[in-house]
Amino acid sequence: MELASAIKARRSIRTFKKQDIPQETINELIEAALLAPSAGNVQSWAFVLVKEPDTKQALSKAALGQSPVAEASVVFVVCADEKRAQQSYGERGRTLYCIQDTAAATQNILLTACSLGLGTCWVGAFKEAEVRKIIKAPEEMRPVTMIPVGYPNEFPPARSRRPATEVVYHENF
């Protein structure tokens, strides 16, 4: 799919078909994630792929009951490697760069999924401590995003956007 079409066609998909995703397709999502830019190419990230129904259920509960996390074929739990970012860039690395690195990787996954006919949803609202326990995250790995991925069972219209006149400035504010 053309890049511009993927950017326009991407939606938050919250219901999925009960249909497995072939491993080669999942590999394409991983490849796209790993090609994201990162501060100093440090790649302060890790990805936990969850397919076990009980684990997805637990993650959904940690995400305040959000059903797409339980329903998805696979859930990417994207973690910021705070230690790695801090070692290279100190506090700015830990609180900013590894959040940005993982967000860029997440966006690559979302766009690539869309281009492959898959649906995703960027889930940011969850209890981090619970998610850490479920995925047995070492201390330095902060879960920052969950991405449920599956074949979409809904095709919602585009949501409105604030117009450029409201958010784009020239030279200064």
Add this chain to the structure above:
Amino acid sequence: MELASAIKARRSIRTFKKQDIPQETINELIEAALLAPSAGNVQSWAFVLVKEPDTKQALSKAALGQSPVAEASVVFVVCADEKRAQQSYGERGRTLYCIQDTAAATQNILLTACSLGLGTCWVGAFKEAEVRKIIKAPEEMRPVTMIPVGYPNEFPPARSRRPATEVVYHENF
């Protein structure tokens, strides 16, 4: 350009030709940015487009002398609207979601620029207080990324990536 090709072809470009970018092309970058996902579709972002040579020079100085910022045809200063994010989501909105929103928008700009034959570089290292002064940012607008954009004057090879075996886990760590 195909999405997958754009993801693979994107590089950090640090030297640019002295060539202006047509406004319609800049508009495509803006459109791509505004279509990024954001927490609750709150779109806690703002974009300041800088073309004035003196201002680019000042931004470059604030970015520890990074020359692409001075050399670029246009510099996108991407700001996280902390107030907007906090109003919707409290502290998690202010310290996480608006960073992620702006990073997703940044990634859309980088990929779209690549697909249009433009070069970019994700600049994260700069003195925020100085950048705030230069772009006259209101208190709630935190500059989080600068994106110099121009026609590339270098074609660097791909940088290596940590392999999936090192950063991808199954079910848990």
